[in-house]
Amino acid sequence: xxxxxxxxxxxxxxxxxxxxxxxxxxxxxxxxxxxxxxxxxxxxxxxxxxxxxxxxxxxxxxxxxxxxxxxxxxxxxxxxxxxxxxxxxxxxxxxxxxxxxxxxxxxxxxxxxxxxxxxxxxxxxxxxxxxxxxxxxxxxxxxxxxxxxxxxxxxxxxxxxxxxxxxxxxxxxxxxxxxxxxxxxxxxxxxxxxxxxxxxxxxxxxxxxxxxxxxxxxxxxxxxxxxxxxxxxxxxxxxxxxxxxxxxxxxxxxxxxxxxxxxxxxxxxxxxxxxxxxxxxxxx
Amino acid sequence: xxxxxxxxxxxxxxxxxxxxxxxxxxxxxxxxxxxxxxxxxxxxxxxxxxxxxxxxxxxxxxxxxxxxxxxxxxxxxxxxxxxxxxxxxxxxxxxxxxxxxxxxxxxxxxxxxxxxxxxxxxxxxxxxxxxxxxxxxxxxxxxxxxxxxxxxxxxxxxxxxxxxxxxxxxxxxxxxxxxxxxxxxxxxxxxxxxxxxxxxxxxxxxxxxxxxxxxxxxxxxxxxxxxxxxxxxxxxxxxxxxxxxxxxxxxxxxxxxxxxxxxxxxxxxxxxxxxxxxxxxxxx
Numbered sequence: 301x302x303x304x305x306x307x308x309x310x311x312x313x314x315x316x317x318x319x320x321x322x323x324x325x326x327x328x329x330x331x332x333x334x335x336x337x338x339x340x341x342x343x344x345x346x347x348x349x350x351x352x353x354x355x356x357x358x359x360x361x362x363x364x365x366x367x368x369x370x371x372x373x374x375x376x377x378x379x380x381x382x383x384x385x386x387x388x389x390x391x392x393x394x395x396x397x398x399x400x401x402x403x404x405x406x407x408x409x410x411x412x413x414x415x416x417x418x419x420x421x422x423x424x425x426x427x428x429x430x431x432x433x434x435x436x437x438x439x440x441x442x443x444x445x446x447x448x449x450x451x452x453x454x455x456x457x458x459x460x461x462x463x464x465x466x467x468x469x470x471x472x473x474x475x476x477x478x479x480x481x482x483x484x485x486x487x488x489x490x491x492x493x494x495x496x497x498x499x500x501x502x503x504x505x506x507x508x509x510x511x512x513x514x515x516x517x518x519x520x521x522x523x524x525x526x527x528x529x530x531x532x533x534x535x536x537x538x539x540x541x542x543x544x545x546x547x548x549x550x551x552x553x554x555x556x557x558x559x560x561x562x563x564x565x566x567x568x569x570x571x572x573x574x575x576x577x578x579x580x581x582x583x584x
Numbered sequence: 585x586x587x588x589x590x591x592x593x594x595x596x597x598x599x600x601x602x603x604x605x606x607x608x609x610x611x612x613x614x615x616x617x618x619x620x621x622x623x624x625x626x627x628x629x630x631x632x633x634x635x636x637x638x639x640x641x642x643x644x645x646x647x648x649x650x651x652x653x654x655x656x657x658x659x660x661x662x663x664x665x666x667x668x669x670x671x672x673x674x675x676x677x678x679x680x681x682x683x684x685x686x687x688x689x690x691x692x693x694x695x696x697x698x699x700x701x702x703x704x705x706x707x708x709x710x711x712x713x714x715x716x717x718x719x720x721x722x723x724x725x726x727x728x729x730x731x732x733x734x735x736x737x738x739x740x741x742x743x744x745x746x747x748x749x750x751x752x753x754x755x756x757x758x759x760x761x762x763x764x765x766x767x768x769x770x771x772x773x774x775x776x777x778x779x780x781x782x783x784x785x786x787x788x789x790x791x792x793x794x795x796x797x798x799x800x801x802x803x804x805x806x807x808x809x810x811x812x813x814x815x816x817x818x819x820x821x822x823x824x825x826x827x828x829x830x831x832x833x834x835x836x837x838x839x840x841x842x843x844x845x846x847x848x849x850x851x852x853x854x855x856x857x858x859x860x861x862x863x864x865x866x867x868x
Contacts, residue, residue, distance in 0.1 A: 396776075419790040433786045456786040458778060466776040467786050474769040474792035480838045481761015485754045488825075491834040492680075492750040494742060502717045502740040502751050506703040507813070508758035510794035529791070541772075550775040551866055553845075554764045554838060561837075582835050 301447055304329070304354035304361040306374050308339045311391065311418070312364035314425040315451045317343045319362075322450035329354035351377035358382070360444055364391040367536065368398040375402050375413070384410030387440045389448065391432075393417040395540050396462035396469075403436055403461035412440030415461060416448070417468035421529050429453045433471070435463030469541045476538065476558040478512045479575050486520045487582035496521040516576035528574030535562045585731055588613070588638035588645040590658045592623045595675065595702070596648035598709040599735045601627045603646075606734035613638035635661035642666070644728055648675040651820065652682040659686050659697070668694030671724045673732065675716075677701040679824050680746035680753075687720055687745035696724030699745060700732070701752035705813050713737045717755070719747030753825045760822065760842040762796045763859050770804045771866035780805040800860035812858030819846045 301324045305316040308330040319326045320343050329348040330336040340347035348354035355361045355378035363374050371392050378388065388406055390399070390413070399415035406413040414436035424430040428451040434441050441457050448455055458467045485508075489499045500517045503509075519525070538559040545552045561578055570577045585608050589600040592614040603610045604627050613632040614620040624631035632638035639645045639662035647658050655676050662672065672690055674683070674697070683699035690697035698720035708714040712735040718725050725741050732739055742751045769792075773783045784801045787793075803809070822843040829836045845862055854861045 471787040471792045477765015485758040488834045489754045503755040550772045
């Protein structure tokens with residue numbers, strides 16, 4: 301399949317590489333052109349100098365960029381050259397509002413838009429094991445699915461435009477609770493003088509179990525946070541969640557509190573620390 | 585082994601039954617004597633009319649009662665007849681303070697005391713799949729271990745007297761975060777108009793995964809809470825946690841907030857609802 305890919309960062313770079321490995325013809329664009337060149341040289345793809353060049357004549361245009369405004373700009377530029385019948389898949393985590401806007405804008409030109417944020421992080425992108433939560437027309441997702449499978453372990457169609465983004469928000473809300481509970485649990489265990497390894501063994505097989513406990517308890521107990529999903533990204537996502545909740549009336553007491561705690565972690569210089577660094581606020 | 589068992593409720597009843605099935609000689613005591621009689625008739629054990637009768641001549645005396653004061657009373661009565669060398673195992677969830685008190689009181693008579701709260705709930709007690717978190721002398725726990733294995737899948741020695749209770753607190757803190765995050769996630773999904781089954785499929789395989797999500801998402805989405813670990817018990821446990829934190833200086837912002845939310849659930853008549861009923865505060 302002829303594919304254009306915009307945004308070759310820590311997520312998009314490996315995703316686009318998997319597309320090449322699966323035999324697709326991929327033109328990669330990045331705002332910093334040297335990144336596109338490096339990606340093309342390392343993986344055997346083609347570097348596009350502009351969004352228009354990446355989108356020219358493709359059946360599928362994928363983007364994975366920073367935020368709502370980036371998406372508006374890139375999709376706008378792509379639409380100038382995309383043909384009717386093309387499909388745009390946006391892996392950026394954005395507001396549901398921008399997803400609906402883009403679906404309308406694309407629809408007016410006969411182009412389908414699928415909002416398709418992912419979970420699984422950098423490791424998932426590199427191993428081709430992402431989970432994709434997709435909103436938009438089911439038919440458009442089916443057109444894109446064979447390509448997306450190059451880097452996904454699961455692709456779920458959630459409903460109309462914006463549903464993918466709303467589902468990603470559900471994911472981040474659930475994580476916010478788990479990680480703050482985990483931070484307080486590890487903190488309490490240390491204050492109480494418990495052996496944190498033994499405490500993990502004792503509590504991790506029952507009703508307190510979580511992916512975060514299995515993967516972040518020991519690093520949090522040691523104060524290791526220089527890896528994983530960065531606090532800056534989580535705060536961006538929680539900002540989208542809280543904006544959406546302000547609009548739809550959802551009551552997110554814990555999510556709002558955890559968002560403030562992340563602000564405190566940022567103030568400690570933890571912008572690039574893993575989400576489990578909520579523990580860093582609590583000494584020891 | 586000759587064993588006395590005090591407290592034949594929804595947890596203690598099945599535990600004592602497993603001891604009988606494993607071939608131990610068990611005298612069962614309950615504050616409501618008809619419960620002890622019913623337990624003895626159903627399972628072939630012996631009903632004791634007093635704590636002293638249950639504890640008379642035993643090597644191991646186990647209790648699983650309501651709260652700190654119940655433990656003080658039952659252990660006091662048992663100590664009047666227990667011989668030096670006997671081991672007391674307390675499965676009640678109590679303060680660490682009472683565990684240390686009981687260890688000292690028992691120690692003065694040459695009796696060992698092990699604080700050994702459990703996780704796994706009523707289902708775990710019935711299936712003999714409890715996790716035991718034990719504090720006290722390792723040697724005493726080893727004496728009791730073969731008996732405790734009749735109803736446990738894991739028995740972890742955590743450290744000196746009180747460590748078992750402190751570990752149970754760690755467990756409940758972690759759960760508090762998970763269930764509130766889950767409640768807000770399910771609530772948001774419904775407000776946002778998502779199909780909650782599809783949302784579960786999309787978010788439950790990654791970093792948001794938890795035992796609570798796997799076992800309580802669907803019931804919470806349907807508003808089913810009449811089962812599981814009751815809010816009244818959880819509030820009792822969180823009260824112990826917050827008292828301990830007041831004493832040891834741990835900072836438990838989320839735990840304190842969730843405790844208040846449970847108060848609200850109690851006000852809705854949810855005293856016997858499962859811990860996942862934090863969702864019931866949030867409509868739809």
